[in-house]
Amino acid sequence: MPFRFAHVCDLLDRLDHVYSRYPPYLPKDAAQKSRDAVLYWFKKHGQKIRHDANGVALLSTLFPERTHRVHELDCKSLEKIISRALSLPSSRVTDLTRWRDSEVGEGDLGACVERVVNQALDEAVQPRASGVTIEEIEQALVAIASQTPLSPPHARPSALDGTLNASTGSLDRLYQRLPARESKWLTRLILKSYSPVIVPDRLVYMLYHPFLPELLDVEPDFPAALFLLCGMNIPALVHRMSPSLAEMPRESMHHQT
Known part of the structure; x- marks a missing residue:
């Protein structure tokens, strides 16, 4: 079944608590807490995301500022x-x-x-x-x-x-x-802005699919990158064979954000 917007709002709320805190966290602490929030969210919803959610819709919802859509709504x-x-x-x-x-x-x-x-x-x-x-x-x-x-x-x-x-x-x-x-x-x-919330993009891409970060470096358009990913005909086993970021040492996670 499709993926509910409320699930995305859960993540955005949690990140908002991190970046709207007063007094603010130190940058490194805010970055770590945002990574933890994303890891928890993917652990909770990973199966639905991989098997039910439309990939373009998910990435466009999490990163609206990166979409190529232009509308006249201000x-x-x-x-x-x-x-x-x-x-x-x-x-x-x-x-x-x-x-x-x-x-x-x-x-x-x-x-x-x-x-x-x-x-x-x-x-x-x-x-x-x-x-x-x-x-x-x-x-x-x-x-x-x-x-x-x-x-x-x-x-x-x-x-x-x-x-x-x-x-x-x-x-x-x-x-x-x-x-x-x-x-x-x-x-x-x-309005294409969740400010002050920062969604850690590289981490999200890696959790969605291990090959997605590199594909987006070459083709930054979400629909085009996901089309290429499908065309590569990579078995679903890749998700299970690749090390889960939830199990990776924290020092290595710094390279994924």
Whole structure:
């Protein structure tokens, strides 16, 4: 079955606790804790990732800043989409726009979305996680990019199977299904920034497949690199034959981040 976006949010939350801590960790301690978080996450979800998740959708969700998709959604246009999708009254729209005033210290648009959704729904009955999948999100974002003239031709075709009806209405439906936490991370995903969170890319690539880091050095486009990986016809046994990073000495792990 497809891979739920809530699982990605679990990892992002854990990394956010590392990089948003005050007082901050020393850089080497933050890097180690982020590696530990990724190792734990892959240990928990590794089987689903390798056998169920769409690879392009997973990597694009974890590293949105590396995708070649171009769309015309910025904070202000996304703010309007969210307001419409959630049918916010004027008072809640005001709360949603607080990200514009840096002096207020209300955080980015993602943080404002999270607060607004929490205010609109009773947190006691709000579901912890939705059934929205990374594949659904990828399909919606590819559809929007396909209608953007600025998007390069190779980034326009769908990375997933199926016909896409490109429309921001797909984002409306996603926001209507997501609880507060996932709405926050979806907003940051669309805007291509999880800052201050840093996802250790080389470690993620190695855990996904031992050959992926080198392939991405040659072909940085996720769909193209994964296509090459499939074309190499490498047996699934490679995953089991290669040493697990969870079992590697920590000093050797430093070379994978």
